[in-house]
Amino acid sequence: MPPESISKNHVVALATSKKKEYHQITNEFMERYPSLKIERLTVSKILKKANEYQLQDNNVYTEKTFCHRSVKYPMLELAMNMWVERVTTEEIIISDSIIKEKGRQFAEAFSIPEGSFTFSNGWATKFKKRNGLKKTIMHGEAASAPLEKLPEERRKLQELLSHYNPEDIHI
Incomplete structure (x- = not known):
C-alpha cells in the first residue's frame, strides 16, 4: 500500500x-x-x-508537521539539549518549572535580552516534544534509603511502636 x-x-x-x-x-x-x-x-x-x-x-517531527521552523536562539537550544542529556543520564527528575528556570539561566548566560524571549508553558511543552521528554509519574521513594540500614531501622521502628496499643497505630 x-x-x-x-x-x-x-x-x-x-x-x-x-x-x-x-x-x-x-x-x-x-x-x-x-x-x-x-x-x-x-x-x-x-x-x-x-x-x-x-x-x-x-x-x-510527526506526520502533522507541515513546515520546519528553526529555533530563535540555536545556542540556547543546544545548551538546553546538553543539559537535558546530562540530567537524564543522572536520573534526576525534571519538571516544566525546572526546564523553564534552566532556560532563563541559559538565556541570561548568553545575554539574550529579557523581553525578547518568554519561557512559557507552551515553550516548555514544545521543548519537551523536540527532545522526546515525556511525563513520568513517580511512585514512592524508590532508592531513597540505603538498604544496608533497613534491618536496623525496622528494629528501631518496632521498638518505638511497642510503647503504643496496636489499636492506636494507623498505617
Whole structure:
C-alpha cells in the first residue's frame, strides 16, 4: 500500500543519490505510487531547498508537521539539549518549572535580552516534544534509603511502636 504523502527528504535523497533529472524523478514516483500525483514544479521546489531538508532532524517531527521552523536562539537550544542529556543520564527528575528556570539561566548566560524571549508553558511543552521528554509519574521513594540500614531501622521502628496499643497505630 503506497504512503499517503511523500516526504521532501525522500525526494531529495532520490535525486541526489541517483543524479536524475526532475522529470525522471517525477516519472519514477508516478510509476512507484500511481495513486499520488506529483508535478515537476513540486519536485523542482523541493530540490531547490534540498540542503535545508537534509539538515532537518526527521525524528523530531510527526506526520502533522507541515513546515520546519528553526529555533530563535540555536545556542540556547543546544545548551538546553546538553543539559537535558546530562540530567537524564543522572536520573534526576525534571519538571516544566525546572526546564523553564534552566532556560532563563541559559538565556541570561548568553545575554539574550529579557523581553525578547518568554519561557512559557507552551515553550516548555514544545521543548519537551523536540527532545522526546515525556511525563513520568513517580511512585514512592524508590532508592531513597540505603538498604544496608533497613534491618536496623525496622528494629528501631518496632521498638518505638511497642510503647503504643496496636489499636492506636494507623498505617
